[in-house]
Amino acid sequence: MLILLLAACGGQGGGTRTANATVGTWNYGGQNVGIALVLWTVLPEPTHPDGFVINVTGPNNLSWSAGPNRSSVVGPAFWWWRNSSLIPSSGEYRIAASLPGNPNFSRTLQVDATATLPQPQGVTLQATTNTATISWQAVSGAQSYYVELWQLDNNNNLSALRFSWYTTATQVQFTQAAQITLPPGNYRARVFAANVDFTKFGNLDQAAQLDPQFKLSSALSSSAIQVQSTGTLRVLELPHQGPEPDAGTSD
Structure with missing residues (x-):
């Protein structure tokens, strides 16, 4: 699992969405693809000390939790994760998290498990x-x-x-x-x-x-x-x- 964070100072525009997340495929060259997740949000306050956990559920009883995720900075921030031990199936996924300023964040989306990015070539x-x-x-x-x-x-x-x-x-x-x-x-x-x-x-x-x-x-x-x-x-x-x-x- 990989967790990465970027944050910058900034306010929040009126009427704009302040959080979103999506899930999908990770093509790392294995026999199967793994699963990948990314979250972007505008933090109105730091997440320290407890942080937050993001949860993903999907077809075939897929369940994945990532966190706790912490940031001491206020403003736009993002995290992303990958997991090769979970093999995604096509169907409906739900992402949920209790975020600072957005305690009931959730969304559902359809994932096509056959839709992948080609691996980088000539590295x-x-x-x-x-x-x-x-x-x-x-x-x-x-x-x-x-x-x-x-x-x-x-x-x-x-x-x-x-x-x-x-x-x-x-x-x-x-x-x-x-x-x-x-x-x-x-x-x-x-x-x-x-x-x-x-x-x-x-x-x-x-x-x-x-x-x-x-x-x-x-x-x-x-x-x-x-x-x-x-x-x-x-x-x-x-x-x-x-x-x-x-x-x-x-x-």
């Missing part, structure tokens, strides 16, 4: 002496991307998330500087594609983005970069691995 890492560039091909139907740079353990499994980016481009870049450095080790990238624009969720009036069902996909880079003890970056080719749906998740 590559290139490196110069102190710069790493992560690039990929545009995904049909995607509105934005979320990119992670993970440090690997001794078995080349995702171990520690070092940097992440939201973007609408198909490339991000990391440059080591005096105050921004990577510890020695091997690093791999993961790219998520989404049919919503994550980069706009720090703004007001974003509820309509979540009216359709959510579609999420992801893929790992085929290569890694190595940070040597001197700080120099170089590219390493990695052996092919199967999908890693929940490896290295964070909250």
Whole structure:
């Protein structure tokens, strides 16, 4: 499960929706698709200390709870989650949560479990002496991307998330500087594609983005970069691995 939050100061426009959520599919390259969920809301007050839980029910007795979710910031905020252990079926889903300023939030929607985003293709890492560039091909139907740079353990499994980016481009870049450095080790990238624009969720009036069902996909880079003890970056080719749906998740 992955929980991510973005918040920004801001007021609430009159007559606008202040919360919405949607659920759908997560194409991570496994035999089946997983389930994905996203919530956007305008917080009139912090959720600390107790936070809130969001609940999803669906066909075939599907039941999923995510949380508690906490924020100390007032204004627009969003969270999103993914779960490969739950396989969605087509049909009606209900999402419910007791949100600050919206204690009875709920919605129902129809989900087509066969409707997915293609996985990002051509996820590559290139490196110069102190710069790493992560690039990929545009995904049909995607509105934005979320990119992670993970440090690997001794078995080349995702171990520690070092940097992440939201973007609408198909490339991000990391440059080591005096105050921004990577510890020695091997690093791999993961790219998520989404049919919503994550980069706009720090703004007001974003509820309509979540009216359709959510579609999420992801893929790992085929290569890694190595940070040597001197700080120099170089590219390493990695052996092919199967999908890693929940490896290295964070909250």
